Amino acid sequence: MEASAPLPIPQAPILLFDSGVGGLSVLSELRAQLPDAPVIYAADEAGLPYGAKSEAEIAARVSGLLGRMAERYQPRLICIACNTASTIALGMVRDVLEIPIVGTVPAIKPAAEMTRSGVIGLLGTEATMRQAYVDNLAQEFASGQRLLRHGANGLVELAEAKMRGQPVSIDAVTEQAKGLLLQPHGQDIDTIVLACTHFPLLEDELRAAIGTDVQFVHGAAGIARRIVYRTTGQAFDRSEPDKAVTTGQLDDFARLSDAFAGYGITTLEKF
Numbered sequence: 001m002e003a004s005a006p007l008p009i010p011q012a013p014i015l016l017f018d019s020g021v022g023g024l025s026v027l028s029e030l031r032a033q034l035p036d037a038p039v040i041y042a043a044d045e046a047g048l049p050y051g052a053k054s055e056a057e058i059a060a061r062v063s064g065l066l067g068r069m070a071e072r073y074q075p076r077l078i079c080i081a082c083n084t085a086s087t088i089a090l091g092m093v094r095d096v097l098e099i100p101i102v103g104t105v106p107a108i109k110p111a112a113e114m115t116r117s118g119v120i121g122l123l124g125t126e127a128t129m130r131q132a133y134v135d136n137l138a139q140e141f142a143s144g145q146r147l148l149r150h151g152a153n154g155l156v157e158l159a160e161a162k163m164r165g166q167p168v169s170i171d172a173v174t175e176q177a178k179g180l181l182l183q184p185h186g187q188d189i190d191t192i193v194l195a196c197t198h199f200p201l202l203e204d205e206l207r208a209a210i211g212t213d214v215q216f217v218h219g220a221a222g223i224a225r226r227i228v229y230r231t232t233g234q235a236f237d238r239s240e241p242d243k244a245v246t247t248g249q250l251d252d253f254a255r256l257s258d259a260f261a262g263y264g265i266t267t268l269e270k271f
């Protein structure tokens with residue numbers, strides 16, 4: 001019988017990784033389900049936006065960065081709180097790192113259970129939309145339904161601006177989302193999968209842009225449940241302050257201080 005891995009020390013953090021602020025939509029659920037877990041929030045702001053990058057670039061960047069972050073922070077678990085990075089690089093990261101990795105996948109399965117019209121919208125980054133990972137989810141869980149996809153990279157920038165306290169116009173959100181609704185059968189969409197972790201941060205604006213007849217679904221609660229499951233039986237000590245680190249410029253990251261403070265993170269550092 002294989003020896004089981006030693007339990008992590010109680011201060012060992014969960015590393016929550018995204019290209020930017022999108023992971024905050026996951027952190028919010030994680031705090032609700034696991035309030036005592038120490039967290040390091042890691043934002044690859046120097047690499048943002050991932051949605052406009054190639055597969056090779058994202059895979060190399062994410063696996064390289066997570067390797068270095070794992071060495072420096074010794075996390076008990078890494079959550080890739082980013083659909084783009086997960087649908088492209090999850091397998092590679094799992095191959096190279098020995099710690100548990102929880103990924104983020106578009107919530108097509110719950111959407112397929114929720115839709116009544118049988119027409120589901122999938123809103124994510126352009127890179128996520130073209131992944132075989134998404135084709136497989138569609139095939140497995142929504143083969144009897146119509147799944148309309150739309151890559152809306154511009155929503156990432158709008159979510160980043162909103163979290164820096166800048167105003168976001170509904171017109172700008174509408175402009176980004178309209179390519180979904182204007183497709184054939186787009187008017188029949190009753191459920192939209194927010195397949196980018198940045199997008200739930202704009203849920204109010206998306207609702208104002210798209211209307212209240214459509215329901216939104218995303219994976220944050222499911223991801224948090226998965227983290228709870230993967231850390232079952234482990235002790236947590238959150239007496240040290242949590243922190244957020246960026247690969248980008250610290251003065252720009254500081255503009256997110258209020259947003260991070262809302263999640264109990266007041267230490268912002270450069271990675």
Ligand code: DGL
Nearest residue numbers: 022050051083084196197
């Ligand atoms: N938050 C990322 C996601 O879930 C994408 C943001 C980006 O394009 O960098 O897909």
